[in-house]
Amino acid sequence: MRISILFLSVILFFSCTTNKEVDLIVYNAKVYTVDSAFSTVDAFAINNGVFIELGESEDLLQKYNAKEKIDAQQKAVYPGFYDSHVHFFGLANLIDEVDLKGSASFEEVIERLQDYHKAYPDKKWLVAGGWDQNLWADKNYPTKDSLDKYFPEVPVFLSRVDYHAAVVNTKALHLATLDSAYVVEGGFIAVDSLGKPNGLLIDNAVELVAQYIPIPEEKALYHMLRKAQDSLVSVGLTSIVDAGLSDEEIDILKKFYNQDSLQIRNYAMLAANPENINRVLRFTPFESEKLTIKSVKLMADGALGSRGACLLSDYSDEPTKGFLLYSPQELDNIIRLLANSSFQVSTHAIGDSANRVILDLYGKYIKDKPERRWRIEHAQVVDSADFSKFKLFSIIPSVQPVHATSDMYWAEERLGEKRIKYAYAYKELLNQYGKLALGSDFPVEHFNPLYGFHAAVARVDDAGFPKGGFQPENAISREDALRGMTIWAAYSCFQEKKRGSIEKGKDADFVILDDDIMQVAAEKLRSVKTLRTVIAGETVFLRN
Structure with a gap:
C-alpha cells in the first residue's frame, strides 16, 4: 500500500511538472485578443504552437516554467495579421522585374527600363509592372512606339498597376504571333491608325502575350518567394489568401510547403474559367498546417482604372460600359458546377x-x-439596389480599403457624381453582411496591412488627403478594421476556430507593434513598425 501511494505521488509530481512546462510566455503586454468581447489581457502562454492560457502576467509567470519569456514592455500585441486578398507569386516576380510604381510619365517608364536593361543585358525579356496613366500629365494609354525605339531587339511586357492591362513592344507581339487585331471575348486589342495592334492589351487580351514570358526556374522561384515572404512577415502578416493560382503554381506551393520551405500560412484559391473548370473540379480540397486549398477564384470583369470593369451604364468619361470577361451563360454554367462541389467560390x-x-x-x-x-x-461599385443581396444571400464582401484612397483622384471621372456614392462603400457592405474580409491586393497595392487599416478608418492617403476623408461616411471603426484583418479574414476562409484571435487552443500567431494602432493618431498609423512576428509560436521576424 505504501509503495502504491509513493508510486502515485511520483506520477502526480512528474505530471504536474510536465503540465507547467511551456514553450513561451509573453507578459507585460497590452494584448488585443480580438475575441467576441474584444477583450484585452496582459499575458499569454504558448505550447506546441498554440495558445494554452491567457491572463495576468504574475499569474502565468508563477504557474508555468517557460523555455522562453518575452517582456513586451507594455507594447501592443495583436493576432497575426491576415490579408484576405493577395497575389503572392506576383509579389515574388516583382523581385526579378522592373518596378514602375510611381512613375510620373511614360518617359520615366522608359528611363527605368533602360537602367534595368543596362544592369541586366542578358535578360531574355524585359518585364515590369506598376505604371498608371492616371498619374501622368498625358493620361492617354501608352503604345509600343517608344518601346520599339529604345528596345527593338528584346521583347518588352509592361503590366498596368491593376494587372488588367499591359503594353508590349513589336518584338513581343511577333513572338506571340499577334501581328493583326481581332475580337477577344472579355478583352481588347488596341489598334493604330492602320488597324494594326498598337501594343496595348486589356484583360483577356493580356494573356495572348503573357503566356510567352519565360517561367523562372524552380530554384530561382523559391528564392523569390522566400524574399517575398520575408517582406510580408516584416509587417506582421502571418496568413494570406492567394487569390487565383494556376495548376503549376499550386503544385509549386505544395512542394515548398511540404518541404517546410515556406512559413506564412496560405489559403490558396484555384484560378478557374469556362475552359478549365472540369480540370479544376478534379482537384479535391487540401489542407495542411500552413497551406489550404479549398476555394476557386473566378473573374467576372476587369478593373476600373483601365475601364474594363463592367458597368450598368456607360463610363462618365468614355462611351463604353466595360465588359464581362465571360458571358453571363458561361458564368452561370461554371457557378452551377461549383455549387455542386465542395469548393468555396470567390x-x-x-x-x-x-x-x-x-x-x-x-x-x-x-x-x-x-x-x-x-x-x-x-x-x-455596387448599385444601391444590390447591397441588400450580400445579406440576403450570405455573401462575404472581401475588400481592399487602399483601393479607395488610390482611386479617389480619378474614380469620380470614371463613374460620375451619383454612381461614385456607391463605390468603395465599406461601411454599407459591413452593415449588410456584418463582417468584412480586409486585404491589400498586393502587388497592386503595398503589402503593409497598416496602410489598409489607415485607409479603412481615415479614408485618406499617406499625405492625409483629402481633409476629412474621401466619402467619410463609409469609414469603419478601428475595432471593425482590426477584426477585418484578423478574425473576419479567418472566418472568410473557414478558419475562425483555429486562428484570427488570441484565444486558448488557437494557433499561436501574433504580432508586436511599436505603437498601439487602436490609440495612436490616425496620421501616425502608416509609420507604426512591427517589432516581432510569430507563427505557431516561432519568431519569424524580429526587428533589430
Whole structure:
C-alpha cells in the first residue's frame, strides 16, 4: 500500500511538472485578443504552437516554467495579421522585374527600363509592372512606339498597376504571333491608325502575350518567394489568401510547403474559367498546417482604372460600359458546377453590372446555404439596389480599403457624381453582411496591412488627403478594421476556430507593434513598425 501511494505521488509530481512546462510566455503586454468581447489581457502562454492560457502576467509567470519569456514592455500585441486578398507569386516576380510604381510619365517608364536593361543585358525579356496613366500629365494609354525605339531587339511586357492591362513592344507581339487585331471575348486589342495592334492589351487580351514570358526556374522561384515572404512577415502578416493560382503554381506551393520551405500560412484559391473548370473540379480540397486549398477564384470583369470593369451604364468619361470577361451563360454554367462541389467560390467583381450578375447567380444556386461562405472579391461599385443581396444571400464582401484612397483622384471621372456614392462603400457592405474580409491586393497595392487599416478608418492617403476623408461616411471603426484583418479574414476562409484571435487552443500567431494602432493618431498609423512576428509560436521576424 505504501509503495502504491509513493508510486502515485511520483506520477502526480512528474505530471504536474510536465503540465507547467511551456514553450513561451509573453507578459507585460497590452494584448488585443480580438475575441467576441474584444477583450484585452496582459499575458499569454504558448505550447506546441498554440495558445494554452491567457491572463495576468504574475499569474502565468508563477504557474508555468517557460523555455522562453518575452517582456513586451507594455507594447501592443495583436493576432497575426491576415490579408484576405493577395497575389503572392506576383509579389515574388516583382523581385526579378522592373518596378514602375510611381512613375510620373511614360518617359520615366522608359528611363527605368533602360537602367534595368543596362544592369541586366542578358535578360531574355524585359518585364515590369506598376505604371498608371492616371498619374501622368498625358493620361492617354501608352503604345509600343517608344518601346520599339529604345528596345527593338528584346521583347518588352509592361503590366498596368491593376494587372488588367499591359503594353508590349513589336518584338513581343511577333513572338506571340499577334501581328493583326481581332475580337477577344472579355478583352481588347488596341489598334493604330492602320488597324494594326498598337501594343496595348486589356484583360483577356493580356494573356495572348503573357503566356510567352519565360517561367523562372524552380530554384530561382523559391528564392523569390522566400524574399517575398520575408517582406510580408516584416509587417506582421502571418496568413494570406492567394487569390487565383494556376495548376503549376499550386503544385509549386505544395512542394515548398511540404518541404517546410515556406512559413506564412496560405489559403490558396484555384484560378478557374469556362475552359478549365472540369480540370479544376478534379482537384479535391487540401489542407495542411500552413497551406489550404479549398476555394476557386473566378473573374467576372476587369478593373476600373483601365475601364474594363463592367458597368450598368456607360463610363462618365468614355462611351463604353466595360465588359464581362465571360458571358453571363458561361458564368452561370461554371457557378452551377461549383455549387455542386465542395469548393468555396470567390469571384472578382468590380463594376456594378458585374456585381449584380454575380450576386444574382450566387443567390440562384446557394440562397439558402450560408455555410458555403461564398465571397465577392473587391465589390468596388455596387448599385444601391444590390447591397441588400450580400445579406440576403450570405455573401462575404472581401475588400481592399487602399483601393479607395488610390482611386479617389480619378474614380469620380470614371463613374460620375451619383454612381461614385456607391463605390468603395465599406461601411454599407459591413452593415449588410456584418463582417468584412480586409486585404491589400498586393502587388497592386503595398503589402503593409497598416496602410489598409489607415485607409479603412481615415479614408485618406499617406499625405492625409483629402481633409476629412474621401466619402467619410463609409469609414469603419478601428475595432471593425482590426477584426477585418484578423478574425473576419479567418472566418472568410473557414478558419475562425483555429486562428484570427488570441484565444486558448488557437494557433499561436501574433504580432508586436511599436505603437498601439487602436490609440495612436490616425496620421501616425502608416509609420507604426512591427517589432516581432510569430507563427505557431516561432519568431519569424524580429526587428533589430
